[in-house]
Amino acid sequence: KRAFFCQAFITCLISFTPSCYGGNILVFPIDGSHWINMKILLEELHAREHNITVIRGSNSWYISEKSPLYTSITIKMTESFEKMFDAQIDGASALTFLKITANFLSMISQAHVISADVTSQIMDDKRMIKSFIDSKYDLVLTDPAIASGVVLAKYLKLPLVLNVRWITSGDGQFAIAPSPLSFIPVPGSGLTDKMNFIQRVKNIVFYSIIVFQQKFVVGPTYDALCEKYIEGGCDIVSLLQGADIWLFRSDFVFDFPRPTMPNVMYIGGFQCKPAQPLPxxxxxxxxxxxxxxxxxxxxxxxxxxxxxxxxxxxxxxxxxxxxxxxxxxxxxxxxxxxxxxxxxxxxxxxxxxxxxxxxxxxxxxxxxxxxxxxxxxxxxxxxxxxxxxxxxxxxxxxxxxxxxxxxxxxxxxxxxxxxxxxxxxxxxxxxxxxxxxxxxDQPVAPMDQAVFWVEYMIRHKGASHLRTEAYKMPWYAYHCLDVVLLLLSALTVLLLSTWAIFRFLCCRRKRKTKTKQH
Incomplete structure (x- = not known):
């Protein structure tokens, strides 16, 4: 009974949270299965009377141009991700699992290139950019597995909410939270949080591959966008780390325990509902x-x-x-x-x-x-x-x-x-x-959690107080290598000074002894 009343009390508190009337949300989604869960979130936001605008490709196979949920902005695209994917699967009978994975990653890299071209097309369209500015959006909601929406949010200087599990370099949590490789398995490794020595070696190898892929395969695609359109330049990982809220599509019933950050809100299973009658x-x-x-x-x-x-x-x-x-x-x-x-x-x-x-x-x-x-x-x-x-x-x-x-x-x-x-x-x-x-068994349903934080962002014009500034630090400062170097230098000076003093005293004593003997 106590647990029931506690849950009821928490639910009441959320229900009395200040309302957020008519927020204006710009959505930059990803097609396919990612759109399916994004649409479920948009349905709930639409039910709360928010105004939603969705950017979609002209050849999108899931994101409809006309919808009662949102107004769409259609960007001309000539290449279809669906055809790219189907071509890869058609030949899968003769491929090993590793080759299928390699082909898929190649397709993902190509998707980033296409996405960057679409982003350039948007930013070069002065009329479209003016319409974005005139619309006075409260925030950008995007899925960062393809990072066009992240770059656009930075360009428009709008608060950013991520509907996320994957980013351009894999699991999003690795980009924002401390991730010790001793017990946090890297995506693709197939490992658990219980690793022996050989498995930890494998985990580090997989992490190195992901870092290489981000820095030399995916990163340059977005770095070129940042250099061209963002004043002062940027890199895509820093833009992701600068997002206000991460609506993370996982939870710790499904995932392994790990460190996290205060602006990461776990909404795993938010799309799940009680079963409806079948046809x-x-x-x-x-x-x-x-x-x-x-x-x-x-x-x-x-x-x-x-x-x-x-x-x-x-x-x-x-x-x-x-x-x-x-x-x-x-x-x-x-x-x-x-x-x-x-x-x-x-x-x-x-x-x-x-x-x-x-x-x-x-x-x-x-x-x-x-x-x-x-x-x-x-x-x-x-x-x-x-x-x-x-x-x-x-x-x-x-x-x-x-x-x-x-x-x-x-x-x-x-x-x-x-x-x-x-x-x-x-x-x-x-x-x-x-x-x-x-x-x-949660005090707040994942969907209510997701909607609360989107509306929180609208009410407070962002959530910078929840966002760490660590990503702005140089890598050597983040890891305190400069502090370690200073302390080691001071210790070295102290030891050398001590050694020099003892040597001086010893030599002086020897000289006195020799003088007395003569």
Missing amino acids: ADMEDFVQSSGEHGVIIMTLGTLVNALPTNTADEIARVFAKLPQKVIWRHKGQRPSTLGNNTLIVDWMPQKDLLGHPRTKVFVAHGGTNGVQEAIYHGVPVLGIPLFFDQYDNLVRVQERGAGKILKLGDISGHSFERDLSELLYNDSYRQNMQRLSRLHR
Whole structure:
């Protein structure tokens, strides 16, 4: 009862927070799955009567030009990120996991170049820049995995809110908070917070690769923008560190404990909601599974299908199971498909995860899907393809709530073995449901937290008092190397002086002794 009344009291305090009427917000999002969770935040801000303007590309495949939520500003673009990505996946059957990752990182580098060109196009358009200034925006809300919005906010001298998990160089927390490599795994390493000596060596190697990528691959793209458009120049990491508020799409039920900063607000799972009723035909299919339940499988918003041979192996395993299967698959229909498997172009993922008959979630390990699985307490069989997905799934596996099956290791035997273990070993479901209870037991819902801090920014014209100024310090001052050098110099002088005095005294004594002897 005490916990209930405490939570009710905190909720009441938030509800009596001063209102923020009609804020004017400029949004620079990223397309694809990143837009999906950005849109959910915009829906809530729109419901609170804020005025929202969204910058979108002319060939955007998710961000609509017309929407009741926002006014759009469309920037002409000739290259499509979606086509770039699909071309890489089409040839994945002959690639190892490392090669897929390398191809994806190459695509990301190309995306940064395209993004920088779009930013230049915006800043060279004097009429557009004047309209931004005349609109008197209260803040810029952006996803910094592609940093165009960060540069634009600096150019317009507007407060900056990041809807963030990834920045241009990986996990955003490494840029803003102390990150000891002894217990904080670097993105891509596939490590946990418990590392032996060899794993710590591996962690440092991966960190070195990320630093190299940021400094020599991604960084110069944005440095050129800063030099051309920002008075006094800048670098993209400093611009990120200068953001007022970080709405961080993670929490410590999912992530490993680590140091953080006061302007980082953890909103992991903010997009999660209680399940809604399924469409009638899908509900009938789910109910037909009886006591065996349902398996759902999807590889996210960008990946339409696995290689044909892999898809056939998976379909063959599904066909042997007593469970029903709902599989989002847009590629060639598997030749081994069973009558128990429903192939769909789209599925209400959140509502299916929240259905009591759903037993296992077969997924690629994207942040959104993993957090929704945690929210609804459904164990995950992960098939990571690229970027952060393996690391996300490592966190689930480490907590005993799922298993990882690499794309190159998939066979009929391995897929059936791991899927059966999740279906019939109840510990995976129990562990995931424990994570679900931990995630839900918060004094303030993640969405309310996110909206509060956006409105806080509008009310107070920024949040500089929460932002560290450490990023403005030279690297040697940040690490106190100048202080260490001074102290070492003073100690050296003291030791040399002491040695010189003793030597002088000793020599003087020897001379006196010799004089007496003569």
